[in-house]
Amino acid sequence: MxxxxxxxxxxxxxxxxxxxxxxxxxxxxxxxxxxxxSVGTSKANSxxxxxxxxxxxxxxKAKFNVExxxxxxxxxxxxxFPVRENGAMVLGFDEESLIKIKELYxxxxxxxxxxxxxxxxxxxxxLEKEINPEVxxxxxxxxxxxxxxxxxxxAYAENAYDNGVEFAFEKEVTKIERKGGKxxxxxxxxxxxxxxxxxNCAGLYADKIHSMVTGxxxxxxxxxxxxxxxxxxKSYGYLxxxxxxxxxxxxxKGILVxxxxxxxxxxxxxxHDQDDKDDLDTTYEGLDEVWKKALLTMPALPKRxxxxxxxxxxxxxxxTDDFIIGYAEDAENLYEIxxxxxxxxxxxxxxxxxxxxxxxxxMGLKGKQDFNPIRHDIKHIAKLxxxxxxxxxxxxxxxxxxxxxxxxxxxxxxxxxxRRHPGAKDLDGVKRRTRAGMGRCQMGFCTPKVMxxxxxxxxxxxxxxxxxxxxxxxxxxx
Numbered sequence: 226m227x228x229x230x231x232x233x234x235x236x237x238x239x240x241x242x243x244x245x246x247x248x249x250x251x252x253x254x255x256x257x258x259x260x261x262x263s264v265g266t267s268k269a270n271s272x273x274x275x276x277x278x279x280x281x282x283x284x285x286k287a288k289f290n291v292e293x294x295x296x297x298x299x300x301x302x303x304x305x306f307p308v309r310e311n312g313a314m315v316l317g318f319d320e321e322s323l324i325k326i327k328e329l330y331x332x333x334x335x336x337x338x339x340x341x342x343x344x345x346x347x348x349x350x351x352l353e354k355e356i357n358p359e360v361x362x363x364x365x366x367x368x369x370x371x372x373x374x375x376x377x378x379x380a381y382a383e384n385a386y387d388n389g390v391e392f393a394f395e396k397e398v399t400k401i402e403r404k405g406g407k408x409x410x411x412x413x414x415x416x417x418x419x420x421x422x423x424x425n426c427a428g429l430y431a432d433k434i435h436s437m438v439t440g441x442x443x444x445x446x447x448x449x450x451x452x453x454x455x456x457x458x459k460s461y462g463y464l465x466x467x468x469x470x471x472x473x474x475x476x477x478k479g480i481l482v483x484x485x486x487x488x489x490x491x492x493x494x495x496x497h498d499q500d501d502k503d504d505l506d507t508t509y510e511g512l513d514e515v516w517k518k519a520l521l522t523m524p525a526l527p528k529r530x531x532x533x534x535x536x537x538x539x540x541x542x543x544x545t546d547d548f549i550i551g552y553a554e555d556a557e558n559l560y561e562i563x564x565x566x567x568x569x570x571x572x573x574x575x576x577x578x579x580x581x582x583x584x585x586x587x588m589g590l591k592g593k594q595d596f597n598p599i600r601h602d603i604k605h606i607a608k609l610x611x612x613x614x615x616x617x618x619x620x621x622x623x624x625x626x627x628x629x630x631x632x633x634x635x636x637x638x639x640x641x642x643x644r645r646h647p648g649a650k651d652l653d654g655v656k657r658r659t660r661a662g663m664g665r666c667q668m669g670f671c672t673p674k675v676m677x678x679x680x681x682x683x684x685x686x687x688x689x690x691x692x693x694x695x696x697x698x699x700x701x702x703x
Contacts, residue, residue: 230423461530
């Protein structure tokens with residue numbers, strides 16, 4: 226089938242770009258090797274809307290970080306995803322760290338970050354009661370925010386779909402040819418899609434996609450940089466109001482302690498380069514490293530509060546510390562958005578605007594008059610007043626049937642998550658859209674019922690329901 230544009234990769238960058246391209250009169254197809262959006266890096270990161278003081282002035286990271294930080298808060302209103310401007314602090318415990326904090330302050334001013342301050346002991350403890358009392362200095366960035374990264378990606382995808390963008394999942398790219406001025410994209414299932422412009426948003430596999438197009442070694446090479454995290458139960462949400470960083474190193478922004486948009490406490494990540502682009506296993510050594518370093522920030526962090534651990538992979542380019550954005554020099558009409566590591570989530574809205582304009586200009590696209598920028602989230606019973614709940618249940622009794630007790634998620638929410646486009650197809654897809662299974666018991670009680678609902682709504686046998694696609698089956702046929 227012919228399309229004007231094919232985007233490879235349905236993470237935050239691919240979905241945000243799809244939504245921005247939907248403003249134009251153009252046919253867009255988003256493909257991904259997984260069975261849903263936000264299955265890779267976009268689901269497993271710190272969820273921080275960085276203020277923009279860390280990136281080297283003059284880089285793409287600096288430019289798009291600051292622009293993205295401003296855009297996210299407006300987009301949250303249009304696309305109805307969780308964002309909270311909670312502010313951040315980079316903590317220093319000695320004079321050496323103060324030197325780094327001053328460097329970050331000057332860098333932030335050059336990048337255009339607003340309201341930055343260097344504050345000292347008494348002010349810090351006034352803002353954060355549970356912090357290490359030995360703290361001496363902090364860079365305070367009030368414009369830093371927290372965001373739900375997978376919900377942001379889903380919101381972008383749903384709005385893109387509503388504005389005409391097509392999505393195709395379980396489409397692993399195996400070969401790319403050029404014929405008659407078009408790309409022929411071959412997939413593992415034997416299908417072929419054609420397009421005029423190919424956009425490489427393939428994350429960890431961006432270098433592989435580049436090589437498929439050119440038939441030569443990619444000019445950049447993506448290294449998976451693993452970060453391991455620990456998540457605490459909501460009952461410990463009081464421990465931190467701000468995102469608390471330690472002074473950064475060349476490998477990243479250091480171990481953080483931060484609240485999430487849903488009231489948990491998130492601790493991590495570490496940063497270790499590896500060869501395997503699919504290895505998301507946590508390790509005892511890695512989690513122990515994260516926890517011990519986090520205790521410097523908050524000595525009273527309770528291990529009894531841990532409800533889960535996970536790891537994410539960041540797409541780091543060997544050849545550069547900056548984002549790779551623009552038309553490839555060695556392949557006509559191949560547009561690349563690669564090496565989008567931190568602050569990639571924050572930068573994604575600004576990258577999408579920039580890239581869509583460059584692509585529209587090259588292709589001579591015209592704006593669409595009927596673009597609708599508004600998307601509404603699923604109505605979450607847990608967030609509604611009693612009166613709102615009663616009204617919703619009267620309209621649809623499924624909202625009165627609670628499936629996940631920890632997070633207070635109803636059957637009505639789960640059904641809507643499955644029926645939306647792109648919709649949930651497995652347990653993790655339901656979890657990302659509704660929070661069913663994200664509570665203290667980590668799906669210990671609600672799994673069987675969620676599986677029944679998925680099977681019923683998708684007209685499949687319960688033994689065909691998976692946790693996260695592929696062969697992650699949860700029940701066996703007799």
